[in-house]
Amino acid sequence: MAQLRIALAQTNPAVGDLTANADKLVEWTRRAADRGAHLAVFTEMFLTGYPVEDLVLRNSFVEASIAAVEAAARRLAEEGLGEIPVVVGYVDRADRAPRVGQPKGAPLDAAALLYRGQVVARTAKHHLPNYGVFDEYRYFVRGDRLPIFRLHGVDVAIAVCEDLWQDGGPVAVAAEAGAGLLVVPNASPYEREKDDVRLELVSRRAREAGCALAYANQVGGQDELVFDGDSIVVSASGELVARAARFTEELLVTDLDLPEATYGGLGSFEVDAGDGTVITVERLELSARPLEPYDPEPPSVAGHLDDTAEVYSALVLAVRDYVAKNGFRSVILGLSGGIDSALTATIASDAIGPDRVHVVLMPSRYSSDHSLGDAQELVDRQGVNARVVPIAAMVEAFEKELSLTGLSEENLQARVRGMILMGLSNEHGHLVLTTGNKSELATGYSTLYGDSAGGFAPIKDVLKTLVWELARWRNAQAGVESEFLHGFAVPPIPENSITKEPSAELRPGQRDTDSLPEYDVLDRLLDDYVEKDMGSASLVAAGHDPDLVARVIRLVDLAEYKRRQYPPGPKITPKNFGRDRRLPITNRWRETAP
Ligand SMILES: Nc1ncnc2c1ncn2[C@@H]1O[C@H](COP(=O)(O)OP(=O)(O)OC[C@H]2O[C@@H]([n+]3cccc(C(=O)O)c3)[C@H](O)[C@@H]2O)[C@@H](O)[C@H]1O
Numbered sequence: 146m147a148q149l150r151i152a153l154a155q156t157n158p159a160v161g162d163l164t165a166n167a168d169k170l171v172e173w174t175r176r177a178a179d180r181g182a183h184l185a186v187f188t189e190m191f192l193t194g195y196p197v198e199d200l201v202l203r204n205s206f207v208e209a210s211i212a213a214v215e216a217a218a219r220r221l222a223e224e225g226l227g228e229i230p231v232v233v234g235y236v237d238r239a240d241r242a243p244r245v246g247q248p249k250g251a252p253l254d255a256a257a258l259l260y261r262g263q264v265v266a267r268t269a270k271h272h273l274p275n276y277g278v279f280d281e282y283r284y285f286v287r288g289d290r291l292p293i294f295r296l297h298g299v300d301v302a303i304a305v306c307e308d309l310w311q312d313g314g315p316v317a318v319a320a321e322a323g324a325g326l327l328v329v330p331n332a333s334p335y336e337r338e339k340d341d342v343r344l345e346l347v348s349r350r351a352r353e354a355g356c357a358l359a360y361a362n363q364v365g366g367q368d369e370l371v372f373d374g375d376s377i378v379v380s381a382s383g384e385l386v387a388r389a390a391r392f393t394e395e396l397l398v399t400d401l402d403l404p405e406a407t408y409g410g411l412g413s414f415e416v417d418a419g420d421g422t423v424i425t426v427e428r429l430e431l432s433a434r435p436l437e438p439y440d441p442e443p444p445s446v447a448g449h450l451d452d453t454a455e456v457y458s459a460l461v462l463a464v465r466d467y468v469a470k471n472g473f474r475s476v477i478l479g480l481s482g483g484i485d486s487a488l489t490a491t492i493a494s495d496a497i498g499p500d501r502v503h504v505v506l507m508p509s510r511y512s513s514d515h516s517l518g519d520a521q522e523l524v525d526r527q528g529v530n531a532r533v534v535p536i537a538a539m540v541e542a543f544e545k546e547l548s549l550t551g552l553s554e555e556n557l558q559a560r561v562r563g564m565i566l567m568g569l570s571n572e573h574g575h576l577v578l579t580t581g582n583k584s585e586l587a588t589g590y591s592t593l594y595g596d597s598a599g600g601f602a603p604i605k606d607v608l609k610t611l612v613w614e615l616a617r618w619r620n621a622q623a624g625v626e627s628e629f630l631h632g633f634a635v636p637p638i639p640e641n642s643i644t645k646e647p648s649a650e651l652r653p654g655q656r657d658t659d660s661l662p663e664y665d666v667l668d669r670l671l672d673d674y675v676e677k678d679m680g681s682a683s684l685v686a687a688g689h690d691p692d693l694v695a696r697v698i699r700l701v702d703l704a705e706y707k708r709r710q711y712p713p714g715p716k717i718t719p720k721n722f723g724r725d726r727r728l729p730i731t732n733r734w735r736e737t738a739p
C-alpha cells in the first residue's frame with residue numbers, strides 16, 4: 146500500500162470573477178501545502194464559478210477561462226507551489242464542432258491537472274445533466290477522455306460531477322483501468338435531504354470503481370442555487386472516511402492508504418465505456434515511488450444537520466451571498482407583524498447582521514394595532530433599523546384620482562408599499578427583499594408590482610407550513626451564535642407573529658382562509674401537484690378533496706404569469722418555481738376533472 150494525503154478545497158467561487166477565483170486557488174493550494182497534502186482537488190468549473198449559463202456561449206469567456214487555467218499553473222509554480230498537483234475545474238473547448246453557432250470548438254465542462262507550472266492533463270465531464278435546473282446539452286459537448294496520473298505510486302483518475310450520477314462512463318473506465326483513487330470535482334446544488342442521496346451514490350460508485358473516491362463540492366449562493374459543500378471521502382468498499390461541514394468553506398485533509406499501481410505502461414488507449422461510447426484513457430506519471438511512511442492525521446467527519454437546520458442554513462447563505470456578490474451592503478423589507486416578513490427579516494439579520502437590515506412598518510387604515518405592535522416587538526428584539534411610514538394618505542390620493550374600489554383598492558395598498566420600498570432602495574442602495582412564500586407563489590396570492598416587488602425572495606421555495614416550522618426552530622436557537630445564527634439572547638421572532646391567524650389585512654377582518662384552504666391542507670396538495678406533478682385523477686385518488694383539487698389546480702395554473710415576474714430566490718426543494726419548473730404562460734392545457 147502507498148500513503149497519500151489529499152486536500153479537498155470546498156470553496157465558494159464567484160461566477161465570472163476569474164481573477165478572484167485564481168487568487169483563491171493559490172491561497173487554498175498554499176493552505177493544502179502547509180497541511181502537508183500531496184494533492185489538492187478543487188470543485189467543478191472553480192475558475193469560472195458554476196453555473197455560468199450563457200456565458201459559455203461567448204468566445205471571449207471561453208478564451209479567458211483557458212488562459213486563466215494556464216496562468217494559474219504558471220503562478221502556482223512561481224509562488225513555490227508547483228510540486229503539489231492541483232485538480233481544478235474550468236471551461237475549455239473541444240476540437241469538435243459546437244452545438245450552437247459558435248465559430249470555434251464547442252465548450253467543455255473541463256478539469257485540468259496543474260503541476261510544475263503546466264497544465265499536464267485535461268479532461269471534461271462525460272455525462273451532461275439535462276434535467277431539473279441543469280441545461281447542459283445547451284452548453285457543452287461530452288468529454289471523452291479519462292486521465293490517470295501516477296502520484297507517489299498511486300494511479301489517480303479524474304471524473305466530473307454528473308459522471309457519478311449516471312451509469313457507465315468514467316466510473317466504469319476507472320475500474321477497467323485499475324485506478325487506485327478517483328477524484329471528482331463537483332458543483333452539486335442543495336436540495337432537502339440530498340446529503341443522504343450523495344453519500345449513498347458516492348459509496349456505490351466507489352465500490353463500482355473498485356477504488357477510494359474523493360468528492361469535492363462547491364459551497365455558496367449563486368442566484369437561485371445554493372451549494373452546500375458536503376465534500377466526502379470514501380474507501381474502496383464505500384465506507385465513509387471523511388466528510389466536510391455543510392454550507393461553509395473547508396479544506397478537508399485526509400490521509401489514505403491506497404493500492405500501489407501495478408500497471409507498467411504509459412500513453413493512451415481506448416476503453417468501451419459501457420454506455421455506448423468509447424473513452425480514451427491517458428496515463429501519465431508524476432512520481433512513481435511511494436512516499437516514506439508518515440504519521441497519518443485522524444480524518445475529520447462533520448456532524449449531521451437536521452432537516453430544519455439544513456434549510457435555515459441554506460436560506461441564510463443564499464441571502465448573504467446574493468447581497469455580497471451583487472455588491473449590496475444592506476437590505477430593506479416591509480415588516481407587517483405577520484410571519485412571512487418576520488422570518489425574512491430574521492434570515493436577513495442572521496445573514497448580514499441586524500445593523501444592515503432596514504425594515505419599514507407601513508400601517509394602512511386596515512392594519513390592526515397588534516400588527517404594528519408585533520412588528521415593533523421584532524424591531525426591539527433584533528435591533529434592526531426601522532421606520533414607520535403610514536400609507537393611508539398615499540392610498541387615498543390614488544383612490545381619489547383613479548376612482549379605484551374593491552380588489553383594485555386592496556391591491557393599491559400593496560403597490561404603495563412596494564413603491565415605498567423601491568423608492569428607499571433607490572435612495573439608500575438597499576436590496577429589497579420580497580417576502581412571499583411558496584404557497585402564495587403557487588396560488589398567485591400576492592399583488593403584482595406590490596408585495597411581489599423586489600430583488601431577491603428568500604422564502605419563495607418555502608411552503609407556509611415550513612415557514613412556521615422554521616420560525617419556531619429559529620426561536621428555539623436563541624442564545625446560540627454560529628456562522629448562520631446571530632447571537633440573539635432572546636427568541637428573535639415575536640410569539641404572536643407565529644401563532645396568529647395569517648391575514649393580508651387589505652380589508653377589515655380579512656383572513657387568508659377567506660380565499661385559500663387551511664395551509665396544512667393546501668401545502669399537502671401543492672406538494673403533490675407542484676413537486677410530484679400528479680394529475681387531477683391521481684390527486685383525488687391520493688385522498689385530496691375533488692373540489693379543492695379543481696380549485697387549487699386552477700389557481701396554480703393561472704398564476705404562471707405572476708411567478709415569471711417574481712424575483713429569484715433560493716431553491717431548497719426538488720422542484721422550485723424557477724429553473725426546475727418551466728411552464729408556458731399562455732397555456733390552455735387544463736387538468737380535466739376526474
Ligand atoms: N396572463 C396574464 N399575463 C400578464 N398579466 C396578467 C395576466 N393575467 C392577469 N394579468 C395582470 O395581472 C393583474 C391581476 O394581478 P394582481 O394585480 O396582482 O391582482 P389579483 O391577482 O387579482 O389580486 C391579488 C390577490 O392577492 C391577494 N394578496 C395581495 C397582497 C398580499 C397578499 C398576501 O397575503 O401576501 C395577498 C389579494 O387578496 C388578492 O386575492 C391583472 O389586472 C392584469 O393586469
Ligand SMILES: Nc1ncnc2c1ncn2[C@@H]1O[C@H](COP(=O)(O)OP(=O)(O)OP(=O)(O)O)[C@@H](O)[C@H]1O
Pocket residue numbers: 478479480481482483484485486487505506507508509512516562580581585596647648649650
Ligand atoms: N403594515 C405593513 N407594514 C409593512 N409592510 C407590510 C405591511 N403589510 C404588508 N406588508 C408587506 O407586504 C407583505 C405581504 O404581506 P401581507 O400581510 O399582505 O401577507 P402575508 O403573506 O401574510 O405576509 P406577512 O406574514 O409578512 O404578513 C408583507 O410580508 C410585508 O413585507
Ligand SMILES: NC(=O)CC[C@H](N)C(=O)O
Pocket residue numbers: 189274279305306307308310331332333334
Ligand atoms: N454539476 C453537475 O453535474 C451536477 C449534477 C448532479 N446530478 C448533482 O445534482 O449533483
